[in-house]
Amino acid sequence: MECSPESLTTAERYKLMIGGIVPRPIAFVSTIAPDGRLNLAPYSFFNGLGSNPMTLLFCPVNNGDGTEKDSLRNAKPRGEGGTGEFVVNVATEAYIREVAAASEALPYGESEFELAKLHAAPSRVVAPPRVKESPIAFECRTLQVVRTNGREPAAGNVVIGEVVHLFVRDDLVSERYHIDHEKLAAVGRMGGPRYCRAQDVFELPRGRAALESDHE
């Protein structure tokens, strides 16, 4: 099957993207509105950007009616009406039901912390709290929001954040900053309603040595 995206609907393009770009890490993003109300939502169009400066990004697509998702409204810079801060909590098996629960669309300002029965723990540098149940949290200041415009109002956005403080549960991290993936038990996002565990792991060397590697 091959085609131009122009021949597909937005929903069809979305299905091909979430089915073909897998497994995706899940950012469970906590933000705070200018009036102090909390928001929490999972995003799987998320990844690291670089380590100098320490930056990451997530992509909150606009709602079907063209309005911005609450995470974007809160995380965008102060000059654009937001608070310019957000926290990325890493989704793990231990609380993945709560992560999925928080994807419910609540009216602006109603807290997903309550709906999902999760607890807010104070951040050190930014105003939005981290999720107490998350073993890793990246406190971020928004550097920039990049907007892509389509012919329909459901445009895309890239929120780029600089990590200003980070939290890792002690038992997960070595003195040399390696993270134990078995203890972390992160969960990735697949197409449709599917998630995947990240424990079926193998190793490969970099470069041409990989061709002779037996990774089974």
Place this chain on the structure above:
Amino acid sequence: MECSPESLTTAERYKLMIGGIVPRPIAFVSTIAPDGRLNLAPYSFFNGLGSNPMTLLFCPVNNGDGTEKDSLRNAKPRGEGGTGEFVVNVATEAYIREVAAASEALPYGESEFELAKLHAAPSRVVAPPRVKESPIAFECRTLQVVRTNGREPAAGNVVIGEVVHLFVRDDLVSERYHIDHEKLAAVGRMGGPRYCRAQDVFELPRGRAALESDHE
């Protein structure tokens, strides 16, 4: 453990990012230099951006000496010296050794297709070929490159591309554009030399129904 990124080296920050942001999808990016030579390299700071327009992004961090990776040199817009095009091939179990092999740093212009013993198949709309061994390929035109600047030369870059043509192997995709994750057998990237299979899958409903779901 908690700290400011300022207290860490770039390498330590990188280890925390690749260990904590998991599992990451792998973009196997093919590009072509202005003089016609091919390049192929895997990037795991990669994800979808949105489906209207159909956009994705990958983040090629600069080399330690501040120079740009070949994929960025080639994919950046024509006005900046590149060709403004790239193809994202999806990494799968069937050819993951070849993907890892192509991460070897070759001199600019030497082809990773030859090193990894992979085959180029012509793209339909863009100049860089897709990888014949890949069951999914997104042909992209570069919309924008966003650059983040640090105090060291190894800055980050976000290459945002619009998908202008896409290829999916027939047996993977349904008439309704669902992709079969078992047949796809995508591979995700973990920390260090680790990769993970994406077959240990479970389902959860969206919203509060997830709290009562038994996903085991």
